[in-house]
Amino acid sequence: MNTQTSSMKQIAQALVKAQSRIKNASKDATNPHFRNDYATLESVIEAIKDIATQCEIAIVQTCGKDSEGHFLETHLFHTSGETISSRIYLVMDKQNMQGLGSAITYARRYSLAGLFMIGQEDDDGNGASKPKPSTPAQKPTQTPPKPMGATTPSGVPVRTQPTRPTQNMTAQYMANNPPPSPQQPFTAPDGTTWEDFKGK
Numbered sequence: 675m676n677t678q679t680s681s682m683k684q685i686a687q688a689l690v691k692a693q694s695r696i697k698n699a700s701k702d703a704t705n706p707h708f709r710n711d712y713a714t715l716e717s718v719i720e721a722i723k724d725i726a727t728q729c730e731i732a733i734v735q736t737c738g739k740d741s742e743g744h745f746l747e748t749h750l751f752h753t754s755g756e757t758i759s760s761r762i763y764l765v766m767d768k769q770n771m772q773g774l775g776s777a778i779t780y781a782r783r784y785s786l787a788g789l790f791m792i793g794q795e796d797d798d799g800n801g802a803s804k805p806k807p808s809t810p811a812q813k814p815t816q817t818p819p820k821p822m823g824a825t826t827p828s829g830v831p832v833r834t835q836p837t838r839p840t841q842n843m844t845a846q847y848m849a850n851n852p853p854p855s856p857q858q859p860f861t862a863p864d865g866t867t868w869e870d871f872k873g874k
Contacts (some may be wrong), residue, residue: 677757677758677759677761678756678757678758679749679755679756679757680817681756682756682758683756684752684754684756685731685750685752685754685756685757685758688729688731689729689731689750689758689790689830690754691729692722692725692726692728692729692731693790693791694791695725696721696725696726696790696791696792697721698721698722698790698792698793699713699717699718699720699787699792699793700717700721701713701717702714702716702717703717713783713787714783714800715779715782715783715786718783718786718787718792719786721792722786722790722792726750726790730752730753730754731750731751731752732750732752733748733749733750734748734749734751734793735748735749735782735785735786737746737748737778742763742765743763743764744766744774744777745761745762745763745764745858746761746762746764746765746778746781746784746785747759747760747761747762748760748761748762748782748785748789750789758789760785760788760789762781762784762785764777764778764781765777789830794856
């Protein structure tokens with residue numbers, strides 16, 4: 675909810691002057707959960723307060739509750755009597771005073787930053803303008819298959835996929851093995867029987 679006086683000319687001129695001079699708030703804290711840097715309420719106030727005062731703008735933040743819930747309201751008062759107000763309803767992760775205090779601090783920070791149009795920059799003031807270097811994608815490396823009989827450095831045999839027997843391999847196998855007796859049927863690794871081999 676935003677409210678304002680019927681006349682906005684002088685406070686608008688003061689805001690234009692203030693916003694042209696206000697710099698971004700410096701990120702002076704780190705979120706322990708998300709490990710990202712952010713500007714605290716103190717940093718936002720430090721960026722705004724002196725310049726707003728020089729432009730004859732007073733800042734007042736109040737809390738209240740209505741049928742829609744708890745809220746924080748930020749008021750900008752100009753010496754001309756013109757005002758601007760902005761209301762933010764609070765969302766609390768804990769229904770106690772600690773949760774209420776955290777929600778108020780969060781709302782105060784974002785309400786002020788929004789009214790004065792300031793962003794948040796890195797601690798050195800330049801980090802936000804520097805693009806992050808892109809890391810080239812690495813191609814996956816392919817490991818060549820281990821030869822038959824290979825072992826690991828610790829001496830453990832390496833499992834390899836069995837080689838599919840060819841006709842020449844079958845013939846060599848048959849030639850190096852004597853004919854079996856009738857009581858011992860013989861079959862080569864590829865399924866060729868001794869009778870099949872003799873018929874070739």
